[in-house]
Amino acid sequence: MVKYEVQVPTYKASAVSPSERERILARPIQDTQNIRKIVEPIIDDVKARGEKALIECAAKFEKAELKSAVMKAPFNESMMKVAPRIREDIDIAYNNIYAFHSAQLRPNISVETMRGVVCQRMSRPIERVGLYIPGGTAVLPSTALMLGVPAKVAGCPHIVISTPARKDGTVAPEIVYIAHKLGAEEIILAGGAQAVAAMAYGLPGIPKVNKIFGPGNQFVTAAKMHVQNDYGALVAIDLPAGPSEVLVIVDESCNAESVALDLLSQAEHGMDSQIVLIALALTDEQFDEIEAAINQHALRLSRSSIIQHAIKKSVIIRTDSADEAFEWSNLYGPEHLVLHLKNASSYLPKVFNAGSVFVGPWSPVSMGDYASGTNHTLPTYGYASSYSGVNTDSFLKYITTQELSEEGIQRLGPSVIRLAELEGLTAHADAVRVRGVKL
Numbered sequence: 001m002v003k004y005e006v007q008v009p010t011y012k013a014s015a016v017s018p019s020e021r022e023r024i025l026a027r028p029i030q031d032t033q034n035i036r037k038i039v040e041p042i043i044d045d046v047k048a049r050g051e052k053a054l055i056e057c058a059a060k061f062e063k064a065e066l067k068s069a070v071m072k073a074p075f076n077e078s079m080m081k082v083a084p085r086i087r088e089d090i091d092i093a094y095n096n097i098y099a100f101h102s103a104q105l106r107p108n109i110s111v112e113t114m115r116g117v118v119c120q121r122m123s124r125p126i127e128r129v130g131l132y133i134p135g136g137t138a139v140l141p142s143t144a145l146m147l148g149v150p151a152k153v154a155g156c157p158h159i160v161i162s163t164p165a166r167k168d169g170t171v172a173p174e175i176v177y178i179a180h181k182l183g184a185e186e187i188i189l190a191g192g193a194q195a196v197a198a199m200a201y202g203l204p205g206i207p208k209v210n211k212i213f214g215p216g217n218q219f220v221t222a223a224k225m226h227v228q229n230d231y232g233a234l235v236a237i238d239l240p241a242g243p244s245e246v247l248v249i250v251d252e253s254c255n256a257e258s259v260a261l262d263l264l265s266q267a268e269h270g271m272d273s274q275i276v277l278i279a280l281a282l283t284d285e286q287f288d289e290i291e292a293a294i295n296q297h298a299l300r301l302s303r304s305s306i307i308q309h310a311i312k313k314s315v316i317i318r319t320d321s322a323d324e325a326f327e328w329s330n331l332y333g334p335e336h337l338v339l340h341l342k343n344a345s346s347y348l349p350k351v352f353n354a355g356s357v358f359v360g361p362w363s364p365v366s367m368g369d370y371a372s373g374t375n376h377t378l379p380t381y382g383y384a385s386s387y388s389g390v391n392t393d394s395f396l397k398y399i400t401t402q403e404l405s406e407e408g409i410q411r412l413g414p415s416v417i418r419l420a421e422l423e424g425l426t427a428h429a430d431a432v433r434v435r436g437v438k439l
């Protein structure tokens with residue numbers, strides 16, 4: 001066996017007991033207590049001192065000297081100088097995301113459940129949405145598209161963006177261009193917990209938002225969880241979208257270089273990222289080829305030190321059974337699942353827990369990260385077992401209505417009276433009786 005500089009722990013699935021699987025697939029443990037201790041005072045400070053606190057945080061975390069932490073629309077043309085080719089690329093991505101997210105809109109429904117009893121459901125956009133665009137280890141204009149486009153599709157009338165300032169106190173022109181395209185009203189120059197607090201509680205002249213969206217590091221995620229639990233803030237969040245991760249399942253049909261780079265593309269997001277490879281019925285030779293490719297690219301890529309750090313927390317599983325491969329994958333519940341398998345789409349029925357699936361050899365995660373049309377804000381840390389990624393519904397609320405005719409209440413009323421009395425709730429029963437319903 002070759003000893004590589006970047007060695008990923010490898011396990012034979014057949015030699016691992018079911019209880020050991022969970023330990024092997026465990027995400028790096030997050031020190032939530034400690035992160036909370038850091039995040040909560042920042043939130044309180046922003047709540048108490050507003051923009052002043054944001055300016056101090058920008059100096060501390062971004063080493064940026066800000067005069068103001070808020071940019072209001074209309075944004076100056078000089079702030080959105082984007083190369084024409086990049087503008088076109090952004091526009092292409094925008095259109096694909098728009099197309100896929102528009103198709104998710106659902107018509108209002110109306111059902112006559114019994115004669116004279118009509119139930120309806122209508123959708124309404126969330127009035128004020130706050131979009132967090134990460135900017136720590138990498139500035140991510142693509143996230144502005146992933147959050148802003150569905151907000152537009154849903155018809156959200158007020159969009160606020162928050163993103164860390166760059167060292168020179170500005171925001172990446174691509175983010176300003178996208179904010180302008182989306183009709184965002186403000187860009188708050190803040191990252192981390194302070195950004196979340198500013199959106200949750202508002203700033204002078206910027207009302208609080210109703211829902212906060214966006215991925216981020218552990219500080220962002222912890223702050224979102226915190227404000228969500230504060231009844232005073234009355235703010236919802238999209239989902240826990242933390243450090244990026246990917247699980248790749250490969251068989252003998254795979255291309256080792258593509259596999260390695262799909263894995264490393266998510267490892268390069270940050271030291272907390274995690275990658276998992278499941279090798280299905282590979283010969284030792286094929287397996288070595290992939291390991292060699294991972295190693296060679298991990299050392300070559302520009303974010304090599306981040307990648308090497310992330311890889312230390314990663315894992316490789318070897319198995320001879322497709323069912324077993326998908327059992328492991330569903331147990332892990334990856335943010336991104338890539339299928340480098342022959343007839344890859346035939347395996348989709350086996351997928352139960354995943355944020356987004358990349359099917360076949362021509363579908364690297366990068367395509368969904370930027371431009372295919374699906375959303376890249378996805379559940380991490382195993383939350384794919386219960387959460388969906390950001391989608392158009394995330395920006396909508398559904399309101400139900402019921403309208404009964406006199407015939408409807410006469411037909412259904414007796415059942416409601418009896419059920420209400422069963423619960424001892426006589427006012428409920430009498431509200432039906434008073435309308436002339438008799439048992």
Ligand SMILES: NC(=O)c1ccc[n+]([C@@H]2O[C@H](COP(=O)([O-])OP(=O)(O)OC[C@H]3O[C@@H](n4cnc5c(N)ncnc54)[C@H](O)[C@@H]3O)[C@@H](O)[C@H]2O)c1
Pocket residue numbers: 038061062133134135136137138140143164190191192193194215216217219220240241242243244269270272273335376377378379380
């Ligand atoms: N799950 C998804 O859908 C998805 C999508 C895109 C990106 N991501 C992930 O988002 C993350 C972005 O993280 P990032 O760090 O690059 O940028 P970020 O913008 O999330 O965080 C930067 C901020 O973190 C705060 N911070 C940093 N160190 C701190 C400390 N010691 N104490 C208090 N606050 C501190 C600062 O306020 C800083 O502004 C990456 O892990 C990436 O993988 C996930």
Ligand SMILES: N[C@H](CO)Cc1c[nH]c[nH+]1
Pocket residue numbers: 140142143243244245266269335369370376377378
């Ligand atoms: N892979 C990230 C989601 O985990 C999204 C992203 C943004 N830019 C590149 N990738």
Ligand SMILES: [Zn+2]
Pocket residue numbers: 244265266269369
């Ligand atoms: Zn990515």
